[in-house]
Every structure is written in C-alpha cells, then in structure tokens.
Amino acid sequence: MLDNIKLSADGNAVIILDQTRLPCEVKYLNLTTAAEMKKAIVTLQVRGAPAIGIFAAYALYVLARNIPKSVDFFKKLNQYKDELNATRPTAVNLSHALERMLKAVGKTKNRKKALAALGEECRAIQHEDIAVCRSIAEYSLSLLKDNWGVLTYCNAGPLATSRYGTALGGLILGHERGYQFKAFCCETRPLMQGARLTAYELVEEGIDTTLICDNMASKLMSEGKIQACFVGCDRVAANGDTANKIGTSMIAVLAKHYKIPFYVFCPASTLDMTCKSGRDIIIEERSGEEIHTGYFKERITHKDVKICNPAFDVTPADLITAIVTEKGICKPPYSNSLKTVKKGS
Numbered sequence: 001m002l003d004n005i006k007l008s009a010d011g012n013a014v015i016i017l018d019q020t021r022l023p024c025e026v027k028y029l030n031l032t033t034a035a036e037m038k039k040a041i042v043t044l045q046v047r048g049a050p051a052i053g054i055f056a057a058y059a060l061y062v063l064a065r066n067i068p069k070s071v072d073f074f075k076k077l078n079q080y081k082d083e084l085n086a087t088r089p090t091a092v093n094l095s096h097a098l099e100r101m102l103k104a105v106g107k108t109k110n111r112k113k114a115l116a117a118l119g120e121e122c123r124a125i126q127h128e129d130i131a132v133c134r135s136i137a138e139y140s141l142s143l144l145k146d147n148w149g150v151l152t153y154c155n156a157g158p159l160a161t162s163r164y165g166t167a168l169g170g171l172i173l174g175h176e177r178g179y180q181f182k183a184f185c186c187e188t189r190p191l192m193q194g195a196r197l198t199a200y201e202l203v204e205e206g207i208d209t210t211l212i213c214d215n216m217a218s219k220l221m222s223e224g225k226i227q228a229c230f231v232g233c234d235r236v237a238a239n240g241d242t243a244n245k246i247g248t249s250m251i252a253v254l255a256k257h258y259k260i261p262f263y264v265f266c267p268a269s270t271l272d273m274t275c276k277s278g279r280d281i282i283i284e285e286r287s288g289e290e291i292h293t294g295y296f297k298e299r300i301t302h303k304d305v306k307i308c309n310p311a312f313d314v315t316p317a318d319l320i321t322a323i324v325t326e327k328g329i330c331k332p333p334y335s336n337s338l339k340t341v342k343k344g345s
C-alpha cells in the first residue's frame with residue numbers, strides 16, 4: 001500500500017502521491033507553497049474527504065513554519081486556514097481538520113508554542129484516521145458474507161483516507177482474513193476515480209475486481225451479481241441524507257429497486273449536525289472542461305454545448321440501509337442514531 005500523504009523529514013514540505021497520475025505513474029509531489037497546496041486540492045492531486053482534511057492540516061503546519069518573522073503570525077495563520085478551507089466546499093473533513101488545527105493553537109500568543117501544537121495536531125489527525133479506518137473496516141466486515149459481490153462507487157479506499165479506507169475497508173480486511181469477495185467498481189464519470197483508483201487499489205490487494213461503466217450497474221444487479229453496495233461520503237446531514245460523488249444516489253435508487261442493501265461508510269467527524277438535511281449541503285460545481293476533455297486525448301463534445309458538472313449528489317436517508325462509522329452501525333431513524341454517535345465522539 002502506498003503512502004498518500006506525509007510530512008517531509010525537514011518539515012518544510014507536504015509530500016503527496018499525485019492521484020491524477022495513477023495508475024499509470026506513481027509520482028510524488030513535494031509541496032511547499034500555498035499556491036501549490038491549494039492547487040493540489042482543487043485539481044484532485046489529493047482527494048477523498050478524509051485525505052483532504054489530513055493534507056490541509058499538514059499544509060497549514062508547513063505554511064505556518066515558513067511565515068516570516070516580520071509578519072503577524074496569527075493573522076497569517078488564519079488567512080492560510082481560510083484559503084485552504086475555500087478550495088472545496090462539500091467534504092466537511094476539510095473544515096473540520098483546519099478548525100482542529102486552530103483549536104490546538106488555542107489562545108497562546110507564542111509562535112514557538114503555536115508551531116509545536118500545530119505539528120502535534122496534524123500528526124494526530126492522520127494517526128487517528130488510521131485507527132478510525134481500521135474500526136470502520138471491522139464493522140464493515142461484520143456486514144459481509146464470504147463470496148458476496150459488492151458494488152462500490154468513486155474511491156473510498158486507502159488513497160482517500162489512511163490505511164484500509166472507509167467503504168473499501170471491509171473488503172480489504174476480509175481479504176486479509178481469507179474471505180473471497182467479488183468487487184465491482186463503477187468507473188465514476190467524469191474523473192474516473194473508480195476506474196483509476198479503486199480498481200487499482202483492489203487489484204493490488206489481490207481482490208477479485210471487475211470494472212464496469214456507471215450505466216452497467218442496473219444490469220449486474222438484475223442478474224443477482226451484487227449482494228451489497230458500499231460507498232463513502234463527504235458529509236452526512238442530521239437526518240441521514242449523505243453527499244457523495246455524483247452518481248452515488250443513482251446507485252442507491254437502483255439498490256432499493258433490486259432490494260440490495262446500500263451502506264454508507266465514514267468517520268464520525270463526517271457527520272455534520274449543523275446541516276438539517278441534504279438541502280443544506282453545498283454541492284461543488286466543477287469546470288465543464290472535465291466533461292469536454294477529461295481523460296480523453298482530445299475534446300469529445302461540441303465546443304458550444306452547455307455543460308452541467310456537479311461533483312456530488314445527495315442520497316436521501318430513506319435509501320440508505322445503514323451509516324457505518326468507527327463508533328458503530330447507525331440504522332434508521334438516523335435523527336436518533338446519528339445524534340447518539342455524535343454525542344459520543
């Protein structure tokens with residue numbers, strides 16, 4: 001398994017695996033400037049809700065270390081935090097990690113103490129995520145039976161988090177324990193996270209993996225090849241509506257039709273009780289160029305066609321069988337079960 005995010009040995013750079021190059025090229029980037037770090041999030045060189053949070057925490061630490069002595073340290077720190085926070089709106093993990101970083105600094109006005117606190121906190125955020133993913137994987141495995149076919153969407157594996165991932169955790173852990181699963185990955189248009197990243201991760205783990213185009217899911221379900229759908233998510237509202245990669249809700253609708261359980265996996269920190277329902281979740285709209293050209297050699301569309309490119313959609317709570325966090329398996333009614341999990345976290 002590849003390291004996706006780490007701090008350089010001298011603490012002056014964040015090193016990331018460039019997820020836009022996978023699976024053809026394993027390329028690491030040394031990021032030192034605010035511009036490079038913001039670009040990395042916006043262009044999805046680093047992506048996946050928990051990974052964005054971990055990365056932003058390290059980025060803030062590295063930027064803080066390099067604030068010149070002549071500049072108001074705390075003012076600049078807040079400015080960097082706001083700039084990083086503005087890069088992508090949907091995943092709550094980004095703002096959550098950045099808020100944790102500032103909270104760790106607390107009220108101190110001492111630059112050295114603040115830097116020490118920031119350094120500790122970004123490492124803690126990543127270490128905690130490793131434990132969180134492991135716990136989600138255990139709960140996830142308890143939902144699976146040997147030989148099941150599991151459909152997944154986008155990428156919610158180790159690349160998007162820390163070891164094990166969220167939605168892929170049960171499959172990876174189960175495989176380590178000798179289970180035989182059949183994983184089906186949807187390509188996930190337009191940026192192909194399923195084709196490029198999920199299929200890569202699962203094949204590298206040695207799991208029986210089949211890649212399908214997004215519009216093939218219904219056929220496979222109708223043929224009885226899928227026993228469960230496992231997806232990650234970027235934000236969960238208090239009523240259990242969940243935002244995840246565009247197209248996730250389409251899989252949930254199909255799963256309901258074919259009576260296949262549809263599970264959502266995420267850290268408890270992804271639960272956003274300030275959003276009453278999915279209507280309160282901001283959905284990122286991305287450039288139409290991703291659809292015009294995307295991963296194709298040249299434009300495949302008429303240059304004047306209008307493009308709609310929302311990056312996420314909301315799966316209504318009533319289509320979700322359970323929401324699985326490191327604290328346990330939440331079942332409907334979510335307004336009660338999520339509140340209990342949130343209180344305990």
Ligand code: MRU
Pocket residue numbers: 044047048049050091153154155156157160161165166167193231232233234244245246311
């Ligand atoms: O646009 P992306 O690639 O960052 O979208 C990622 C997803 O939708 C994932 O499913 C989600 O972040 C969960 S990652 C554990």
